[in-house]
């Protein structure tokens with residue numbers, strides 16, 4: 001095998017196109033070709049590309065102050081954490097540079113909570129098959145996906161995995177003496193775009209309450225307005241003890257956070273955690289501008305309207321392609337088409353027709369457009385997917 005003409009660690013296998021510019025829902029290549037972006041950097045570019053308010057916030061801050069260190073007060077952190085807490089169950093926030101780091105924070109909060117309460121033996125974190133929590137050792141062990149943990153040494157102690165949407169499988173894993181927390185994505189992204197049922201998410205809350213354990217939500221992908229509510233768990237009528245966010249909250253700038261009630265975070269005192277870049281002034285400027293847009297009730301109402309439209313359109317696609325499309329999954333503008341075949345050829349057929357979509361586990365084609373999409377973009381995406389599915393169908397018949 002010959003080596004590729006560059007020096008990037010080959011852990012990804014991207015297509016040939018090189019995108020050099022973005023505007024709204026559109027991406028343009030170095031040869032000037034325009035693509036409709038229905039994956040948005042995997043649910044990151046929530047406000048589309050080059051949103052004027054984000055560009056303005058970043059460039060204004062870039063001329064003032066880039067970095068301080070958390071050894072000093074960062075004004076932007078105090079403002080943005082206020083906004084996160086006013087808009088949620090949370091009372092304290094720690095800013096990170098990524099979703100993975102936010103997950104690490106949740107895991108540390110959970111174990112420290114019990115050790116601070118005199119029960120350091122309570123270390124078990126119950127996660128779910130099909131979950132994704134990032135690529136650190138904590139993240140891969142919390143999710144337990146064999147493709148991501150194999151070859152990286154022995155599994156870390158204290159991580160267990162139940163079936164998503166199956167409360168009995170969770171109960172079967174609980175040892176009251178060592179049970180620390182449950183970690184769940186209210187809507188699984190990577191694992192196949194599966195929404196938790198109301199009964200399941202509420203049942204997890206009850207199990208945690210009954211055992212004095214913490215309920216941890218990973219809203220890295222499904223939060224930040226993606227489902228049509230600011231935070232996905234608002235659909236379920238329960239709140240977690242702590243939550244991780246990232247992706248959409250930065251709109252493309254590396255930003256994440258973990259947040260918690262003061263009680264859940266009782267062990268996180270001076271010296272127990274830190275970050276050099278987390279919450280740096282550039283990230284805070286973009287994060288605040290993004291939050292002001294994403295949390296606007298009119299904006300969220302529009303996301304819900306577009307989500308309904310997309311959902312109905314995808315159901316139509318399923319009706320037209322019953323052999324290929326088995327199910328429409330997900331919530332809001334995080335949607336999956338469960339296919340009867342591997343999703344990558346259909347993703348490639350869509351890309352050949354200038355539409356960018358993602359894939360997820362369990363043979364799912366993943367759609368996560370910028371939250372600013374309108375009906376015309378949805379119509380174009382559906383037409384293109386229709387053509388791509390026809391092409392795959394014709395190929396299979398040939």
Ligand SMILES: *Cc1c(COP(=O)(O)O)cnc(C)c1O
Pocket residue numbers: 097098099100101103132133134135185189190218219220221222246247
């Ligand atoms: C993307 C993702 C992560 C990891 O975030 P990074 O920013 O890639 O570190 C964690 N959890 C979920 C649900 C995600 O979708």
